[in-house]
Amino acid sequence: MKEWLNPNNIVELAQHYKSLGPFLGLLLPFIESFLPFLPLVAFVLANAGAYGLWYGFLLSWAGTVVGSYAVFLIVRKYGRNRLLNFLTKSARIQKLIKWVERNGFGPLFLFICFPFTPSALVNLVAGLSDMKKKNYLVTLMAGKFVMIFMISYIGSDIKALFTDPIRTAIVVVVIFLLWIIGKQLERRLNAKVEADFRATAASREEK
16 A cells, blocks of 8 residues: 555556556546546546646546536437436426526536536436526536636646645645535535425415
8 A cells, every 4th residue: 555655656657547548538537427436536636647737637628528418418318218217207306407497507507616516417407407408518618627627736746745745735625625515515406496396386386
């Protein structure tokens, strides 16, 4: 374990990753969009460490945007198919769809900005909603830009993370704060969805 945590070994591993070519750096974030249990943060850090801040950022950003938008398009086309109608049966999904249709860009942008919020759920809900394709693409590109750049900046100097304790502490604090903020945002979103749903139900009963 100590050998793997050695800064020189980390840098050497990043160089080996780089030698595999930029296609892998593009492919891994793309695949993560379809398999959300994969560690997107780790892929972005690896790209930034291997290719540098800007090139690594572009590879990660392009891969995750294309992958997420592909998931959105697939759900948009086949999500209401009989074979996939289980996607729309969930009461939570139905509430989220209606909420997204009413609120649009702003909430989705904030949701996508944070690396620890369920982006797969966002792609699913957006795909099942009536949100325009162009609007979602713009939202996705903007939100992922912020998220991927934050992670890429942290990972652009991997060696410093192991040799500079102050930088390491700052990185740990930033990641923890992003996780906390993302979870708070998710809770508030769920609360707003429930409140809107109850208000809509109450107004229908009054009519």
